Amino acid sequence: MTVDVLKANELKKAAPVFGQLSFDDHEQVVFCNDKDTGLKAIIGIHNTVLGPALGGTRMWNYNSEWDALNDVLRLSRGMTFKSAVTGLNLGGGKAVIIGDAKTQKTPELMRKFGEFVHSLSGKYITAEDVGMETADMDTVREVTPYVTGISEDKGGAGNPSPITAYGVYMGMKAAAKFKYGSENLEGKSVLVQGIGHVGESLVDHLSKEGAKVLISDINEERLQQVSKQYGAVIFEGADVYGANVDIYAPCALGATVNDDTIDRFKASIIAGAANNQLADDTKHGIILREKGIVYAPDFLINAGGIINVYAELEGYGKKEIMEKTENIYNTTLEILNNADANGISTHEAALKVAQQRIADRKNQR
Numbered sequence: 519m520t521v522d523v524l525k526a527n528e529l530k531k532a533a534p535v536f537g538q539l540s541f542d543d544h545e546q547v548v549f550c551n552d553k554d555t556g557l558k559a560i561i562g563i564h565n566t567v568l569g570p571a572l573g574g575t576r577m578w579n580y581n582s583e584w585d586a587l588n589d590v591l592r593l594s595r596g597m598t599f600k601s602a603v604t605g606l607n608l609g610g611g612k613a614v615i616i617g618d619a620k621t622q623k624t625p626e627l628m629r630k631f632g633e634f635v636h637s638l639s640g641k642y643i644t645a646e647d648v649g650m651e652t653a654d655m656d657t658v659r660e661v662t663p664y665v666t667g668i669s670e671d672k673g674g675a676g677n678p679s680p681i682t683a684y685g686v687y688m689g690m691k692a693a694a695k696f697k698y699g700s701e702n703l704e705g706k707s708v709l710v711q712g713i714g715h716v717g718e719s720l721v722d723h724l725s726k727e728g729a730k731v732l733i734s735d736i737n738e739e740r741l742q743q744v745s746k747q748y749g750a751v752i753f754e755g756a757d758v759y760g761a762n763v764d765i766y767a768p769c770a771l772g773a774t775v776n777d778d779t780i781d782r783f784k785a786s787i788i789a790g791a792a793n794n795q796l797a798d799d800t801k802h803g804i805i806l807r808e809k810g811i812v813y814a815p816d817f818l819i820n821a822g823g824i825i826n827v828y829a830e831l832e833g834y835g836k837k838e839i840m841e842k843t844e845n846i847y848n849t850t851l852e853i854l855n856n857a858d859a860n861g862i863s864t865h866e867a868a869l870k871v872a873q874q875r876i877a878d879r880k881n882q883r
């Protein structure tokens with residue numbers, strides 16, 4: 519049987535890992551199970567040509583183990599290209615813990631997860647992602663040195679989210695320069711979907727610049743708090759994707775640009791922090807281009823966090839972190855212009871730069 523003659527669900531049964539639609543020549547996929555703590559985790563190592571596979575751990579109440587596997591495969595692949603396009607000597611990896619971070623996360627579970635990370639001898643280095651806090655990484659640090667994103671008083675670079683937000687802000691400004699001829703966001707309406715660690719900080723930058731900020735979240739309490747603090751308007755419409763705004767900033771979860779939403783966008787720029795914003799990178803990247811919607815590739819503009827944690831490994835300080843993150847503006851503008859000149863999607867343009875860097879390194883060996 520070949521991939522062509524099997525439908526997705528049948529393929530999953532026939533080849534549960536290598537046959538996953540999101541499997542993209544990943545080097546290693548590790549399933550971690552511990553009965554005592556209830557840990558069920560999957561570590562995905564996509565590529566280590568440029569360096570150790572670094573990427574955060576996400577704790578999420580997945581509907582099924584298939585969803586968790588699919589997520590870790592997609593996310594770890596994204597990390598490979600994020601580090602490559604950003605010029606870091608890191609490979610791509612990610613981990614998912616299946617469960618509710620609010621009710622099922624315990625220090626014992628995090629330590630056990632850390633032991634699994636340690637068993638990979640540094641091939642995978644973890645950090646925080648959705649459902650994780652700096653304090654959780656401190657707990658993991660008790661059992662392995664292969665963790666970043668630990669707190670500043672423990673020698674880490676601290677919470678990466680504000681740096682991620684700053685990079686997204688830089689990428690958004692570059693997209694504005696490309697689309698509107700000016701990077702100035704004053705008066706532009708921006709809908710930030712998801713006002714968590716990154717989203718809130720992005721709202722802060724945008725409000726200070728005089729953008730008209732709309733916010734959307736499933737957490738009503740946060741909506742009220744962020745609205746009050748920054749003067750942002752809570753989006754009340756029925757269709758967040760069809761909102762009449764200049765810029766849509768997805769900062770919650772991925773795949774919000776999909777077959778169902780793509781024809782509804784009125785925004786002329788999509789620039790946000792969420793990983794894997796395009797449900798289908800190729801197809802939706804091309805459709806956005808045809809529609810004249812400028813998409814600032816997620817893995818390019820949300821690299822501030824990885825720049826921040828990379829500092830822990832390379833030993834550089836805040837100044838260099840901010841300089842590297844600010845440079846996301848230049849890289850984004852370059853890639854948007856390059857995509858335009860070559861008639862390809864912005865996603866493809868960014869991917870090509872990343873893939874070339876990996877191929878060059880491989881050839882040097």
Ligand SMILES: NC(=O)c1ccc[n+]([C@@H]2O[C@H](COP(=O)([O-])OP(=O)(O)OC[C@H]3O[C@@H](n4cnc5c(N)ncnc54)[C@H](O)[C@@H]3O)[C@@H](O)[C@H]2O)c1
Nearest residue numbers: 678679682712713714715716735736769770791792793823
């Ligand atoms: N934290 C980082 O440094 C970093 C780095 C790179 C990428 N990212 C990505 O950015 C996104 C946000 O990360 P974060 O650290 O702010 O996460 P977070 O968990 O702090 O915030 C996510 C927010 O999205 C909200 N949300 C969830 N589902 C939603 C929905 N359907 N509609 C509206 N809101 C919804 C949640 O209530 C929460 O407020 C994630 O996709 C993450 O992978 C984060």
